[in-house]
Amino acid sequence: MYEIDLNLPKQIVADVLSNHEIHSVAFVGCGASMSDLYPAKYFLANNTDKFRSSPLTSSTTTRLPGSTSTPS
16 A cells, blocks of 8 residues: 655654764644554663653643743
8 A cells, every 4th residue: 555664764764863862752742643643652661761751732732841931
């Protein structure tokens, strides 16, 4: 059906990591997507201690640490 090049996401991550230090990961969705976001958050929370992960939905009104934008 579709041919997906799995090396492309790996290259994108490698490029980001070569220029930035990551401290937090946010999984963002809207509506009932919390059920889709939580497995990835759970995986990161239980497999790394280097950064924090958070699922955020459209009803979340808190800001991420270091964010300069004001939530609407």
